[in-house]
Amino acid sequence: MTYHLRIADLPSSDRPREKLMTQGSRSLTAAELIAILLGTGQGPGKLSAVGLGQYMLQKLSQNQPDPLLTLRDITPEELMQIPGVGPAKATTILAALELGKRVFQARPGEQAIISEPSQAAAVLSQEMMWETTERFGVLLLDVRHRLLGHHIISVGSATETIAHPKEIFREVIRRGANRMVIAHNHPSGNLDPSQADLSLTRQLLAGGQLLGIPILDHLILGQGEFCSLRQTTTLWQELPQGD
Structure with missing residues (x-):
């Protein structure tokens, strides 16, 4: 049986959700914010959600020094090329990115x-x-x-x-x-x-x-x-x- 590493499996002090609730969203790294969206980990070496978020940013930075700039215009197909990111995780990330843009653009x-x-x-x-x-x-x-x-x-x-x-x-x-x-x-x-x-x-x-x-x-x-x-x-x- 495949075991999925979850955010809940991390020590409470390392859990992004708890950290966000107690310290605010600005206290989280980009990998931790992505981990909340991912929910579960895996990918190479059965990474935790935070580990998968870090791995994802590392993969995105191969062609762009700032991986967040790559995320701005990324497609579902490009996201799913990253090991551990399937359709569900890709659509969650894309929905969050689009919502962030729309909130900023609210006029x-x-x-x-x-x-x-x-x-x-x-x-x-x-x-x-x-x-x-x-x-x-x-x-x-x-x-x-x-x-x-x-x-x-x-x-x-x-x-x-x-x-x-x-x-x-x-x-x-x-x-x-x-x-x-x-x-x-x-x-x-x-x-x-x-x-x-x-x-x-x-x-x-x-x-x-x-x-x-x-x-x-x-x-x-x-x-x-x-x-x-x-x-x-x-x-x-x-x-x-x-x-």
Whole structure:
């Protein structure tokens, strides 16, 4: 008879479920989070669920330094190529990944007030956060910072997108917006702004001053994270927007 190693067979201090309940989900490693989804182990050498999670991450890192990036777009067939991962385990993992994406992408409705960078990032994430090519978008707001809509201005390559200030302000004026948040994504997940990003931001902030359409922030999104240039640079002190 085949014996399946279970999470319950581990010492209580090593059980991911108990650890999550007492210390919170952030205290768990990626392997432990996967172990909760797997439920049981096996694979090479009859690994525990945690061991199988570690083995799975090791296999995924063979072609990508960060295995979590591989998980983002993995298929059921690719998961089931890992020893110990069958259809049931593969579908559980894929369902959890999709649910996580949808939770992150949940957006406030029209007329919601955008007062924090995280709210703006949530609105734009569905069309920008996980894309493999760079996109430049704008969030349109009224004078009270209520959400009027959003628009993708341009789509570029995997490493570069082009957005001209004229195109950006044209869309804002056309839609009757009084304020805006601009954003673009970095498919690599590296959120550090390039010199081109900073230069374009300066141009747009100067244009916002001239046209009387304040730019509230410039966000860089990628791989589930975002960076606010308003919070991490001095550009808004150099070119005040009169929010």
